[in-house]
Amino acid sequence: MPDDTYLDWPFFDASHRDYQASLKAWAASHLRDGGAPNVDERCRRLVSSLGEAGLLARSGNPDGQFDVRALC
Numbered sequence: 001m002p003d004d005t006y007l008d009w010p011f012f013d014a015s016h017r018d019y020q021a022s023l024k025a026w027a028a029s030h031l032r033d034g035g036a037p038n039v040d041e042r043c044r045r046l047v048s049s050l051g052e053a054g055l056l057a058r059s060g061n062p063d064g065q066f067d068v069r070a071l072c
Contacts, residue, residue: 011069019055019070026053 007017050056
């Protein structure tokens with residue numbers, strides 16, 4: 001498990017920590033199997049699933065604004 005102490009840096013806040021926890025939970029349940037044998041199809045399915053989980057709409061920012069820090 002990677003060290004998550006970088007989330008304590010001053011330019012990350014609680015919304016970033018919550019977003020990271022949501023992404024980790026999503027990944028734990030969606031990245032276990034090989035998925036579609038075709039890489040392009042698998043990528044489409046993964047992005048679609050991220051969208052369905054609401055993880056792409058806000059980029060982690062609760063006010064709906066794009067937050068580049070969330071990409072980190």
